[in-house]
Amino acid sequence: MQKYDVALSFAGEDREYAETLRDLLIAGGYKPFYDEDELASLWGKNLYDYLSEVYKDRARYCVMFLSKHYERKLWTNHERQMVQARAFQENREYILPVRIDDTEIPGIPPTIGYLDLRLITIEEVYEALDKKLSGTTPKTAATDRTTASVVEQNTTEYVLLVSEDGKSYFVPVQKAHWDSIEISLELLPESPEETAFLRTLRRHITDAFARDVHIALALREDAAWVKPQEIVETTSDSQIVWKVVFNKERRRQNANPLGEMTFGSLSPDEMAEMRARRILLDEKLGELPADFQNRTGPTGLFNEVTLEMFIRGGNGFQISASPIPSLYRFIGKSQGQFEKFARLTSVLYLKLSHTVEEILQFDLKLLNSEQVEVKFKGRRRKRAANEPPHIFQVNGTCQLSE
Template identity: 35%
Template sequence: MFEYDITLSFAGEQRAEVEQIADCLIAAGAKVFYDKYSKAELWGKDLYQHLSAVYQKKARYCMVFISKEYAEKAWTSHELKAAQARAFAEKGAEYILPVRFDDTEVAGVLPTTGFLDFRSEGAAGICAAALEKLGKATVPHRIPSPTAAAQGPFSCDSSPRALILSKELNVTIFPLVAESTWSDQIELSIEPEDKETDAVLTKMRGQKRGMLVAYGLDVAEVELESAVRSTVRGEALWKLQFRAKRSDFRNDMEMGTSGTTAEQFAEMRVRRLLLNEFLPQRNDQGGNHIGFLNNLMQENLIQGTNPIMAVEKSLFPDLFRQLGSSPQPFLESAWISAVVGLKLSSAIEHIDYLKLALSGELLHVKFRGYRHRRYSNVEPYKIEVSGQLRLAE
């Protein structure tokens, strides 16, 4: 008896499409191994050995999503080799079920093997065929057409990406993390998605100071201790080691006014960061110096007292201009950037949840977090935000 009916092997660039198939299969009662829905299972495991067992022994079928990106990555190659070992041991069995996103040839998958083409079948067609293979019911719910899927909605409530910033190089990158260890010593294993990321990591080798790293809900100012680049079957794998210098960004010097507390100013800061609200007021007061000074004081209090990161506007629209053509990578990069902004601006100490959903050019945001506790006998101030932001005018 297998633990899973189907396990899915794919490149991150096709996650949005594969997730539609995973949701469809699960809704029909299939047991599916899909990494995003198996976070607790994967937490703390030796992923190299665990995934080898999953793709070789624990499923009835392995659905392989072939693409240019799939052929280029080390982790997908590892998954495929494990699946091929199973297929070789069960000669004649139909274990590997290939699905094509493009015409890339992948070593070990013969061109004579029967496959389905996502370009013509879509998520619904792939799901229906898989359910027929499993002997289960037909598709239980409608899957959006490829055109609708391209518009969204896409969603993100955590990010597989890190944020690495170098002040000396004046550059920020959002690489996918294969493995992470976070304490006073921070270690990240990274597979660059493109040559540009690989080149930036190479330049960072000489930049020991003025660096910031974030992954998950952790953010730290760091010093780079080592950056080791290895090559596996022609693909780069970086192992970065940092020493954390600072990870507590609370600010006990924040002030309020007679009508607005420091906590309320921090809430304005959060809404500015996430929804582009409470933007700086124009200082053209027509000679009204008191109005000018009041606006200036309010702006200083919204930004906080000497913040590490001053929030002048939401970072989402600029990031959308850079990455909006790739909705899921945009959301993943926006998510980790928001975590950094919330903490470095001293607005939030603990994040309960942060959920982003993209539909066309409209970003939906849900957030709850807590300020740092000021007094031991008073609960920390809670900030909740729910709203939407239009990313392009």
């Protein structure tokens, strides 16, 4: 019985190519054989016999990354011999060579069709492989289970990770633990881009010469500035699980000083409401309700610029507009996904701008291609011991069109 859609054969020096192709295959719903995914299976076994069985009998195709390193290694030569034996027995295309350089590999004639990584990208290799796999026999039963699990993930919750350059990654969460010091997550990345981002974070931990990296994170009704502390990639039932531990950045959690000052007759709590209305409804200064407009003080360029500065905030997370319309243009018409992602992004903005300390209610619904309905209730940080914390609501619609 064939257990794998593709077996990957490569030298350790060329692992980067194989690992990327493996990620693309898994994201596409296929099951590859990749040595590091099989550590538990390989442990204690006779590797010569086990790998012989995998490369000779257990995969539909074998992708061989041919290079000077591949030609020199003992194990890659063993894998090649098993692959060639299978190809000889079946008299059909089983070997799919990918050239990294011009090294001649015994048993691989120069006339056999191959892809060349000096001319195309590894993503284009995957596209060609995907066509070959999907155009022949159905995927293996194990692959069908993998595909089903990806569909199920779309009904689970997501975490939002925002890189230092402002790129957002919405990654499915299998388990989560959040306390006052650290955040522990089990993540199920759905795309090569998400996996590449996690690997980048891991390099900042393992490389002694790499600088510290700080990112923003939102999950459920909370958000924080965090620093990656531990990142481990594991595999369970052909599914990649990333176990990640973040430390909260206490210094960056401090309140926004500009957001806690009075301007004219506007209190910090009232300006926080104005900021929340901008985040959730995309309201600008001239579009605020009359009760806010009447308290903004004298009109004039100086006062408008100053008030705008107070509303945007000054802690490194400034609010110039709502993230919801641009997110809709990016996500498209997938209502369920858009609503989840828009809610998470709004939570990130509301919490990291110190607009609210606690979210008491937050309902967000896509009405049509033009409008999102928002019902929000939040509690501000308590400003005085003898006063209750300020609680406010934002109800309305956010326009999605420009």
